[in-house]
Amino acid sequence: MIQVEGLSKVFRRPRTFSGPFGALRTLVTRQYEERTAVDDVSFEIGEGEIIGYLGPNGAGKSTTIKILTGILTPTSGTVRVAGLVPWRDRQANARNVGVVFGQRSQLWWDLPLIESLRLVGSLYDVPSARFETSLSKLRDLLGLDEFLGTPVRQLSLGQRMRGDLAAAVLYEPPLLYLDEPTVGLDVLAKEAVREFVVETNRAGRTTVVLTTHDLADVEALCKRIILIDRGRLLFDGTIDALVNQPRRLVVLLESAPEVVRGVSRDGEGRHVFEIHDDLPGMIASIAAEHTIRDLSIEEPDLESVIKGIYAR
Ligand SMILES: Nc1ncnc2c1ncn2[C@@H]1O[C@H](COP(=O)(O)OP(=O)(O)OP(=O)(O)O)[C@@H](O)[C@H]1O
Numbered sequence: 001m002i003q004v005e006g007l008s009k010v011f012r013r014p015r016t017f018s019g020p021f022g023a024l025r026t027l028v029t030r031q032y033e034e035r036t037a038v039d040d041v042s043f044e045i046g047e048g049e050i051i052g053y054l055g056p057n058g059a060g061k062s063t064t065i066k067i068l069t070g071i072l073t074p075t076s077g078t079v080r081v082a083g084l085v086p087w088r089d090r091q092a093n094a095r096n097v098g099v100v101f102g103q104r105s106q107l108w109w110d111l112p113l114i115e116s117l118r119l120v121g122s123l124y125d126v127p128s129a130r131f132e133t134s135l136s137k138l139r140d141l142l143g144l145d146e147f148l149g150t151p152v153r154q155l156s157l158g159q160r161m162r163g164d165l166a167a168a169v170l171y172e173p174p175l176l177y178l179d180e181p182t183v184g185l186d187v188l189a190k191e192a193v194r195e196f197v198v199e200t201n202r203a204g205r206t207t208v209v210l211t212t213h214d215l216a217d218v219e220a221l222c223k224r225i226i227l228i229d230r231g232r233l234l235f236d237g238t239i240d241a242l243v244n245q246p247r248r249l250v251v252l253l254e255s256a257p258e259v260v261r262g263v264s265r266d267g268e269g270r271h272v273f274e275i276h277d278d279l280p281g282m283i284a285s286i287a288a289e290h291t292i293r294d295l296s297i298e299e300p301d302l303e304s305v306i307k308g309i310y311a312r
Pocket residue numbers: 011012013035036037055056057058059060061062063064
């Protein structure tokens with residue numbers, strides 16, 4: 001469904017000067033600085049997958065999504081989305097994709113939700129019978145009835161998000177980009193969004209690319225994740241492969257030596273050992289040479305594993 005090969009995006013913006021006459025200096029010097037937002041990234045996403053596209057703030061996630069939706073042109077690399085080059089075939093590509101940005105609505109602020117949905121239907125040339133069937137399914141699935149006649153600006157965040165989701169899938173695109181779809185929502189509303197994504201993916205084999213900082217979304221929805229940081233791809237694989245790592249023994253020693261059994265002290269003065277077999281034997285051999293102040297056993301969880309990858 002999506003093929004990305006050697007994708008890079010470098011932004012070039014005027015260098016700004018501060019201080020007295022800074023604005024004038026910015027104007028007259030015309031110096032530019034470059035920022036590489038996406039740096040030689042390659043991946044493939046198959047039909048029907050739900051992928052978590054993750055990274056810390058400024059990692060390059062939105063820039064990648066903007067390239068995949070055709071809003072931005074890359075500096076180099078090749079991209080195919082359902083066989084199309086998104087920035088060249090922008091209109092055809094737009095028909096293949098639904099997009100939801102959690103931080104801002106795509107709906108018409110002053111129109112009742114139903115009118116916004118009708119407009120989306122006509123913009124995407126959805127025949128009226130198909131529109132009505134699709135709308136009636138979405139009314140059930142997203143519980144739209146109680147606020148279909150309400151202007152979008154009066155909707156609560158959770159209602160607005162349900163409206164945005166409906167607009168994104170009304171024309172049944174094979175591909176859905178969700179950018180922080182649960183940001184700011186309460187627990188129940190988050191759950192409703194996740195159920196909707198699972199159902200949409202299941203019913204129409206819709207491919208979903210999800211960017212989020214909420215790892216509960218990722219654990220609920222994605223089998224596979226792609227991690228990027230500072231524009232570079234750090235990991236591409238299943239969550240199972242990430243989390244299925246040895247448990248760890250964390251030890252705080254009285255004398256805090258630099259190295260114990262080949263393991264260096266970390267920034268918090270702890271020694272962290274991978275547990276492969278005989279845990280009591282491991283503890284006994286450490287205790288034979290050092291006084292143990294504290295010890296604990298850590299199960300690998302997605303958050304700590306991801307933090308570990310970012311820290312590398
Ligand atoms: N239009 C632009 N002009 C210049 N620099 C930009 C532009 N858009 C993004 N950047 C820079 O590119 C880098 C990647 O930004 P991007 O928005 O893709 O990150 P992100 O992973 O989506 O972050 P977040 O999680 O905070 O939304 C950042 O350093 C950002 O400042």
